[in-house]
Amino acid sequence: MKKRNKKTLIAVAVVFLLGLVFATRNIGEEKQTEFRPSGVADVMVGDIPERLTSSQLQTDFTKSSIDLEKVLSGGPGKDGIPAITNPEFESIEKSTVEQSTQVIAVKNEGEVKLYPYSILVWHEIVNDTVGSKPLAITFCPLCGSAVVFEREIDDEVVEFGVSGLLYESNMIMYSRSDDESLYSQSLGEAVIGSKTGERLERHPLELLSFADAGDKYPGAVVMSMDTGFPRDYNANPYSGYEDTEDLLFEVSNKDERFPAKEVFYIVPIEGMSVAVQLNKSDGDYPVPDSNIIVSVDKGSITAWWGDAEIPGYYEMWFSWATHNQSSGIVL
Numbered sequence: 001m002k003k004r005n006k007k008t009l010i011a012v013a014v015v016f017l018l019g020l021v022f023a024t025r026n027i028g029e030e031k032q033t034e035f036r037p038s039g040v041a042d043v044m045v046g047d048i049p050e051r052l053t054s055s056q057l058q059t060d061f062t063k064s065s066i067d068l069e070k071v072l073s074g075g076p077g078k079d080g081i082p083a084i085t086n087p088e089f090e091s092i093e094k095s096t097v098e099q100s101t102q103v104i105a106v107k108n109e110g111e112v113k114l115y116p117y118s119i120l121v122w123h124e125i126v127n128d129t130v131g132s133k134p135l136a137i138t139f140c141p142l143c144g145s146a147v148v149f150e151r152e153i154d155d156e157v158v159e160f161g162v163s164g165l166l167y168e169s170n171m172i173m174y175s176r177s178d179d180e181s182l183y184s185q186s187l188g189e190a191v192i193g194s195k196t197g198e199r200l201e202r203h204p205l206e207l208l209s210f211a212d213a214g215d216k217y218p219g220a221v222v223m224s225m226d227t228g229f230p231r232d233y234n235a236n237p238y239s240g241y242e243d244t245e246d247l248l249f250e251v252s253n254k255d256e257r258f259p260a261k262e263v264f265y266i267v268p269i270e271g272m273s274v275a276v277q278l279n280k281s282d283g284d285y286p287v288p289d290s291n292i293i294v295s296v297d298k299g300s301i302t303a304w305w306g307d308a309e310i311p312g313y314y315e316m317w318f319s320w321a322t323h324n325q326s327s328g329i330v331l
Contacts, residue, residue: 057163058180059193066167066184066191072249074142074166078174081162082229083125089113089221092214097222098234099211104146105220106205108133112220114213119223120146121238122231124171126223127151127159135203136160138185140171141238142248143319144263145186148311150201167191168322169249186315186323188268202268202311206300247318255321262317264330267294267303267310272327275320276301276312285331294331 048061049068056078061068092114097103103114109131120126120139127136134151138160151158156177163174163182170186181193189199206213213220225233241248245260267274267287274287276294278301285294293304303310321328 052165055163055165057165057174057182058178059174059182060179061192063194063196064192065189065196068192070167070252071172071192072166074164074171074249076162077164079161080164081122081124083127083159083161084123084227084229085127085159087126087128088224088226090224092218092220092222095210095222096225097210099209099214101210102207103210103213103222104137104139104148104205104207105213105217106130106135106137106148106203108135108203112217114210114217114220114222116210116223116233118233118236119225119227121236122229122233123227124162125160125173133203136173137205138171138173140185140319141241142166143170143186144242144261144316145170145314145319146205146207147185147188147313147315148203148205149188150203153198153200166249168251168319169247170319170323184323186319202313204302204309204311205313207314208299251318251322253322253325255318258317258321260316260318263314264317264320265301265312266315266320267292267312269310272329273320273324274303274329274331275315275317275324276331280331287331288329 042062051073052061052068052071097116097118102117106113106115111131113128113130115126115137117139121141124140125136125138129135134157136149136151138149139146159176160173161176163172165172165182167184170184173183173185174180175183179194181190181195183189183200184191188202190196242261247260263278264275265278267276269290269292280296282296282298287294291305292310295302295304301312303312
């Protein structure tokens, strides 16, 4: 069994300490297990794990599209990691974010907002509005997954919170509504509760350093560290995690053709998902058996279906490979 190095042991300890603090290449040649939800299933009340029924979530756990035995506690409970709603912003000139810090850049209707990883790593979800569009800016540190979702569902603006639960090591969000349905960040859909099977619309994003974002979008505003929560935004509670192959929570599939924590750009398409390596040379790359073109330009990756942009996101290899065994293509 692979020995965990010192950094990983520290990271494990930090995750559990955080729980206390917050509470006060194409997918393999052989066909592998399908982990993507295939439909809503009824679950007998007696078959619901106690860790879910005691989670303080008002979710209907009898409706699910995933195996509830694979839903684990991440340590902090419901809202133990506090999502932020309607954050404060400041100009790039006034921001004290380190130049090398990665930020999620989101654009809409001429407005550009930057969300630093140094803040997101502590909160994981930011409920905000860019232009006139309500969005959820999400980041799961365990999976390196950065995804922006639209928050208007069935003509209702939904606010998301951090449930404290994980599925295949990935964050499960919950809707702050009467039903409190649970959504897989990686899959982009409700996987437990009355809304099971409901898909979220993704919004385009860019991932770049704060320095590069400042050069590209000098008029952008930056999420302020004045969040109302006592957090050290100059410290990383998961320091060292990205430097090893070790995971803090086990997953159902191990695909070792790429380093577990290598980050890919993901293009979700109906019926399939495409993982694009970030080190590809500039150019246009056709996706097999589709009319989709992936364009790479100076590190910026965009997927096009004709003139329509397909919103993508970022995710570590192990997480994407686990969730996309039957529909995954590596470009």
